[in-house]
Amino acid sequence: MTTAERETKVVDRVAKRLLIGGEWCDARSGEAFKVEDPSTGAVLCEVADASAEDARAALEAAHGAQAGWARWAPRERGEVLRRAFESLMARQEDLALLMTLEMGKPLAESRAEVAYAAEFFRWFAEEAVRIGGGYAVAPDGRSRFLVTRQPVGPALLITPWNFPMAMGTRKIGPAIAAGCAMVLKPAHQTPLSALALAEILMDAGLPEGVLNVLPTTDPGGVTEPLLADGRIRKLSFTGSTAVGRALLAQSAPQVLRTSMELGGNxxxxxxxxxxxxxxxxxxxxxxxxxxxxxxxxxxxxxxxxxxxxxxxxxxxxxxxxxxxxxxxxxxxxxxxxxxxxxxxxxxxxxxxxxxxxxxxxxxxxxxxxxxxxxxxxxxxxxxxxxxxxxxxxxxxxxxxxxxxxxxxxxxxxxxxxxxxxxxxxxxxxxxxxxxxxxxxxxxxxxxxxxxxxPAAPFGGVKQSGLGREGGSVGIDEFLETKYVAIGGL
CATH class of the missing domain: 3.40.309.10 (Aldehyde Dehydrogenase; Chain A, domain 2)
Incomplete structure (x- = not known):
């Protein structure tokens, strides 16, 4: 097989459609956009171009899947991530080539990114069974404190083009471990890595509707209605500080939990x-x-x-x-x-x-x-x-x-x-x-x-962001703390 034939095969293997409610589908508008090889300017393929209507359908699917997904045993959620980790490593060469074709980085770096991305799944597979809580006697001895952790709810994940697979796993991993359903909007320059990742997760046993993927050339038109709806309860964004500020403003009316990994200098x-x-x-x-x-x-x-x-x-x-x-x-x-x-x-x-x-x-x-x-x-x-x-x-x-x-x-x-x-x-x-x-x-x-x-907390201060990804604190971004006061003792 020639190099050109292998490149074509790797691109052809990936779904070029939206993932909504466990189904691969075309955009409701029928629109698609071109994915370009930045090393030549040539068109690699066309991918379905999501609209606000598709976003609402994806949110409906995530919201519908949330309650059942949250009841999954932590070990079972972790096993989904473990199987996905193994699949990523088994397909490392093809996934690296796919990433190189759509993003441009040398193959050696793409291989390293696939391995790095996979490690987030392995790390959070282990963190899924370590979600803690507590039980304590009140200082006056008259009641008890029960503290538990619960998934924050459906999450909107927005990833950049420069690390198209690792930024996906760094967000998806803790969301799955915590029990959150998701809508993922990858960068339009590099949608193929995200779509390949979604296929791997579906094959690993992730239930329908838990992960929904919306490639789009209209990010604002897709994300704004999601943030305004009220059923999205968590936003995790990696990108520029300017866009992060705009997303924070859109999140404020719903008082959303937000994680922001923004610009650097x-x-x-x-x-x-x-x-x-x-x-x-x-x-x-x-x-x-x-x-x-x-x-x-x-x-x-x-x-x-x-x-x-x-x-x-x-x-x-x-x-x-x-x-x-x-x-x-x-x-x-x-x-x-x-x-x-x-x-x-x-x-x-x-x-x-x-x-x-x-x-x-x-x-x-x-x-x-x-x-x-x-x-x-x-x-x-x-x-x-x-x-x-x-x-x-x-x-x-x-x-x-x-x-x-x-x-x-x-x-x-x-x-x-x-x-x-x-x-x-x-x-x-x-x-x-x-x-x-x-x-x-x-x-x-x-x-x-x-x-x-993956085992260390990643994030910045000042206008470089809010919150941390990775490490033992990475899953906290997708969990709420609930306190139950127990009386009548």
């Missing part, structure tokens, strides 16, 4: 005493994972003056040696950005920095040919007032900004409305603790360039 601090080899390696991971299209991507590289020139030189050499190409090809390190708009944004940020005096060490522009490729770029002498220092880049660009003192580095790192993650490289344990505590972020990578782990 991650600082990467390198102190003069750092192991430079480790710092450069960490920088490559923090910057180039997912082509830089990640909310956790290092956005601002603050490097102490004594080592700034050497760090920038080494980083430039590593970035310049990366191979661009179609993600499914052998030997490719960097795939395309998601679309033309994303590439234009990156170029605008680079042009602004260069116009203010930044020096291009490597890259600095788009690659020639088809697709939305942008060359890995390192900029030195970047002024602090450049747009790059304030805006989430979402691309393979590393701006190096020089600092002198620890206080200056911390102040610059915190000078943003965002607070998702920061990275710190130092061999001084005192400094490591001081700086980690002083940084206004929900996560810190200390001498490492990757923080994401």
């Amino acid at each position: 991650a600082p990467f601090l390198v102190f003069a005493d750092a192991d430079l080899d480790a710092a450069v390696e960490g920088a490559m991971l923090a910057k180039m994972r997912n082509i830089g299209e990640a909310c956790t991507a290092a956005n601002r590289f603050y490097v102490q003056a004594e080592v700034a020139e050497e760090f920038a030189r080494r980083l430039g050499e590593r970035m310049g040696a990366l191979t661009l190409g179609r993600g499914s090809a052998t030997g490719v390190d960097v795939g395309p950005l998601i679309d033309a708009k994303a590439r234009a944004k990156v170029q605008g940020l680079v042009d602004d920095a260069v116009g203010r005096g930044a020096k291009v060490l490597v890259g600095g522009g788009p690659a020639e040919g088809r697709g939305y490729f942008y060359r890995p770029t390192v900029l030195a002498d970047v002024p602090g007032d450049s747009e790059l220092s304030r805006t989430e880049i979402f691309g393979p660009v590393a701006p190096v900004i020089v600092f002198d003192t620890e206080d200056e580095a911390v102040a610059s790192a915190n000078d943003t409305e965002f607070g998702l993650v920061a990275y710190v490289f130092t061999r001084d344990i005192g400094r490591a603790l001081r700086v980690s505590e002083a940084l206004e972020t929900g996560m810190v990578g200390l001498n490492q360039g990757v923080v994401s782990n």
Whole structure:
């Protein structure tokens, strides 16, 4: 089988329709939209385009399934997740290729994402049977306190295009473990991974109506009526801060439980005493994972003056040696950005920095040919007032900004409305603790360039979000606490 034939087979295998009440169906309007390969601009397939009418039907299905699903034994819910975990790993190669075709990342990264995504199912399969409660005697001895946890109810899950499978499992996993029915709206750029995931869950024994999937090119038209209805009791969103603010406003009238994983502007601090080899390696991971299209991507590289020139030189050499190409090809390190708009944004940020005096060490522009490729770029002498220092880049660009003192580095790192993650490289344990505590972020990578782990709480502070996903607290977002006062004793 040729590469082209395998790619066609992988795409053809996936349902291209809506999932509502356990049935695969066309959009009620009959509309469909094209899914594009960002490495070539070619159309991979067409997918049913959901409307508000489809959204209402999906909500009806989720609401109808909620009561019965909540009564399922925790172990049985966990077994659904366990079977889905095993299926994801068994199909890792095909799912990785599917993700690469619709999103663009190299196959090696797609394989890693499938494994990462599967781990959320394995983790929450185990958490399903650990939903706790309590029983206590009242201080006056006259009554008893019974505390129990119950599913919050039907949940609306909205996922982004940059990690199309992992962001799905990170939300679906705890919702299933807690006993919540769901309506999932994946990003229209990458619906195929979500649809494949839904098929796997149905095959794993998830009851009809518990998961409903609505690909759409009209996200507002689909989600607004759901949020206004009153039967959705939980919203979990991953995406931009601007969209998150709008969704919070729409959720307020119904006083919905919300989880928001929003934008980032991650600082990467390198102190003069750092192991430079480790710092450069960490920088490559923090910057180039997912082509830089990640909310956790290092956005601002603050490097102490004594080592700034050497760090920038080494980083430039590593970035310049990366191979661009179609993600499914052998030997490719960097795939395309998601679309033309994303590439234009990156170029605008680079042009602004260069116009203010930044020096291009490597890259600095788009690659020639088809697709939305942008060359890995390192900029030195970047002024602090450049747009790059304030805006989430979402691309393979590393701006190096020089600092002198620890206080200056911390102040610059915190000078943003965002607070998702920061990275710190130092061999001084005192400094490591001081700086980690002083940084206004929900996560810190200390001498490492990757923080994401299904067993750890993921989330930010300030305008980077609300709540946490993953870890032992991830399931809490889908549970309500009920207290029963027992008298007559």
